[in-house]
Amino acid sequence: MIDLVEEIVVDGDITLGQFLKTEGIIESGGQAKWFLNEFEVFLNDELETRRGKKLNHQDRIDIPEVGSFLILHQGAE
Structure with missing residues (x-):
């Protein structure tokens, strides 16, 4: 099985709660x-x-029932 990670680009600070809401x-x-x-x-x-x-930039969030996500801050290296 291929591990698919969705990249999420954010602008500025975001909390885990905000991420959950933003992603629906x-x-x-x-x-x-x-x-x-x-x-x-x-x-x-x-x-x-x-x-x-x-x-933070390049934080990985894994929710077994939902999916995997990689946080990328806009403009961060």
Whole structure:
């Protein structure tokens, strides 16, 4: 099986909760805490439960039920 990673280009700071909402994984920011408690979300291969966790350039997010994502900050090298 090929591991497909969707590249997400962001402009400026973004938190895990904002990412979930922006990508349509949750409908509102208020659902972030619930989602992170109900589903396993891995940030760089470590379980992450903080919706306010800032995402950095080249952070990888893996959500087994949803997919894999690579955060790319616009203009970052």
